């Protein structure tokens with residue numbers, strides 16, 4: 001079967017594809033190297049997220065025991081402004097930084113709430129922070 005340009009655009013990279021198209025071998029090799037970096041970055045991000053949630057769970061316990069609310073908008077306003085600035089300095093679209101912040105803080109607050117409902121017991125989160 002002949003290959004049209006639209007077929008080509010739907011092609012994903014695998015060894016057979018690379019062998020069948022030696023003219024793209026350089027691109028395939030470069031993509032593979034970049035994917036190794038992407039995998040390393042994803043590993044680091046997941047490890048950092050695990051540490052962040054372990055840390056915010058400790059904050060959740062302290063808040064529950066002290067009778068503080070899960071949410072602190074003053075702190076969040078500071079984080080919004082700070083991450084916006086850091087994103088721009090780093091060359092990242094600040095919308096992505098805000099999406100990240102919104103995601104982690106929302107999840108942290110849900111966990112704070114669960115800890116508070118369990119009377120300050122972080123065991124309610126089981127093995128997952």
Ligand SMILES: O=C(O)C(=O)C[C@]1(C(=O)O)C=C[C@@H](O)C=C1
Nearest residue numbers: 056059070071072075104105108
């Ligand atoms: O710093 C706090 O007070 C937290 O509870 C942590 C955290 C966060 O995930 O960074 C979560 C909820 C608050 O609204 C603000 C920040």
